[in-house]
Amino acid sequence: MTLKLTNTEEMDIQYDKLEPRHLRVIYELTRSLITVQDAANVLEHVLEQLIEETGAEVGAFIYYDETENRFTPQIIRSKHRDESIQFSQTIFRKVLESKEAVLSFDVQNDAEYRGSSSVVMHDIHAVLAFPLIVENRVYGIMYFDSRKNRQRFNEAARQLLSFFAPIASLTLEHVLRKNAIEKENLLLKNKIEQTAGIPNLIGETPVMKRLFHLIKKVAASDVSVLITGENGTGKDLVARAIHELSPRRNKPFIAQYIGNIPSTILESELFGYKKGAFTGAHTDKIGLFEAVNGGTLFLDEIAELPTELQTKLLRVLQNKEIIRLGENFVRKIDVRIIAATNQNLVELVKSGKFREDLYYRINVINIEVPPLRERKEDIPLLVKHFLERENLEKPIRITSAAMKKLMSYNWPGNVRQLENIIKRALIFCDGEVIDANDIQFDELDVPQFEGTLEEFKNMLIIQRLKEFNGNKTKAAKSLGISLRTLQQKVKELGL
Incomplete structure (x- = not known):
């Protein structure tokens, strides 16, 4: 038999079904949750008390992550402390989808759950699960079951948990928000400590310490930088770190991948265009050089830059000005260029595939990122x-x-x-x-x-x-x- 209960926030509690001692339990537990600051510890105590009062073997507050659509046990208490506790996702999904509490006196013979392998695998015999709802959002589930001793819940246990579920909803929401803030602060602290002031770059070896030192030196200047290294070494992270540590840190940082982009499209992206400059140019559009003005433009895989655009980029570096497609008007810009490649630009220069004068313009400082x-x-x-x-x-x-x-x-x-x-x-x-x-x-x-x-x-x-x-x-x-x-x-x- 499965009994579905309506939204716990609107439930009509039948107080005459409660056992006298349960009124005292409700009072004490509610008082604990309202008066203490460390709600997580109190929820652990609450679970232990409710397990004792209902005869359950396992109790848990289950958090539901909407972003990743998964359930995570936030707090678990069990009479079998030496065992790893596993749960049935089928039961969790049923509660989530219906937004209703579910009581099953005999899960394994219940028509709704008979086909669930997780119910059989985890030896679950009776279950009582309530959605924890705040402002119509399911934050999680208050869950109790019995396993080895095949304990069956009674009506008093259902009423006790029905009364307590809305209070637990608000408390769990508070715990999750507090945990999220603490976790974010810890991650930020660790990141600061690990990177020694270099955003997102991890390493303590001598070669990485030299890289960090060079990044800080280069960031303080405003010259063009060429970052070289194999695929997957983090050249983009080095480029962003240079920007974040530079005087331009409060201005835009834009990354543009050069490879496999047709020359005409890439040119319009970089320089912008005037309405009517070409078919499809229905409005004026600024390019990346203008969009990033005052900041840093990162050109990834610069070796793939088409020859005709190499000439235009050279003029930008020399004159600090651009002309939109379809215009004759010269626009002044203030942009730092950082380029990156995994190819040997010297060999490309020798073979005539990359302009020598452009190579020297972008390679004022070379930073090589070491392979792992x-x-x-x-x-x-x-x-x-x-x-x-x-x-x-x-x-x-x-x-x-x-x-x-x-x-x-x-x-x-x-x-x-x-x-x-x-x-x-x-x-x-x-x-x-x-x-x-x-x-x-x-x-x-x-x-x-x-x-x-x-x-x-x-x-x-x-x-x-x-x-x-x-x-x-x-x-x-x-x-x-x-x-x-x-x-x-x-x-x-x-x-």
Whole structure:
């Protein structure tokens, strides 16, 4: 039997169904939540008290993240303290979608949940779950169940939890907001400490310390800079760091990728155009040189700049002025140019593919970003940074065997590849530990992925299933996980 209850904020509580001692419990728990500042600790006490009063074995406040569409246990209490507690996503989804509380006296024989493998797998026999709603938004779930002793909830337990759910909603909202602020402050503090004043760049090796020193020196000046280095080393981060530490820091920073863009389109993007300058030019449009005026323009993969635009860029650097397409009017600009490439510009100059005079204009200062294989001692720090950035609810530990595997690799894709591999390991590791088996190298997985961990997981699983024409056994083997784990991931993602 499943009993669905209406929105807990509008519920008509039947006080005559409450046991006398429950009135005292409600009073004490409500008083605790209202009068204390450390609500998180009080919620732990609340769970323990409610478990005792209802006869449940497991109690939890489950946070629902709307952005990533996932449930995260925020506070868990169990009578089985020596066991890792797992939950049924099916029950969570039912509560979320209906915005109604659900009571099931016998889940495994209940028609609604009989097909749920997670209910059977986690040996859940009775469950009572309430949506925690504030202003019609579901913040999470107040959840209780019984497992080993097959305890059945009674009407008094339902009434007790029905009364308490709206109060818990407001308290959980407060806890989550407080935690988010504290976590953000901690991340900012760690970032400041780790980068020694260089935004977003991580490293403590001598070669990185020299890079940091050079960035600070160059930032104080206003000369053009050429950043060189392999793909994935972080040339864009160096460019942004120079801007952030420069006197232009309060002005715009715009990055423009040069490669694989037709010359006419790139020219209109950089210089802008007058209405009627060409077919489709229905209005005047300023270019990036004007948009970034007073700030810094980062031209990524400058080696790909078409020959005709090399000449125009040279004039910009020499005269500090531009002319929009379709105009004769000269416009003065004040822009710092930072360029980057992974190619050998000297060889391109010798072969006539890149103007020599432009090369000397953009290469007043050259900064070479070292590849990861030349600073492997920074790998532990980078791994720590990537793990913390994922905002994980529980700390993830990486074993010495896994770290040794990372340290022994040659890293053709550099830091970008390391970041992708750590994201993948987080998805498929068991529990709270990344082991050597979770570290899977793939030379083709070098391109950077900018999304969340959940989006990365979705992309990776879909990619491998397509690659093997839906064959889950082969896809699981290529991902380094069991078939059962892949099937669970596919079900969770609704694929």
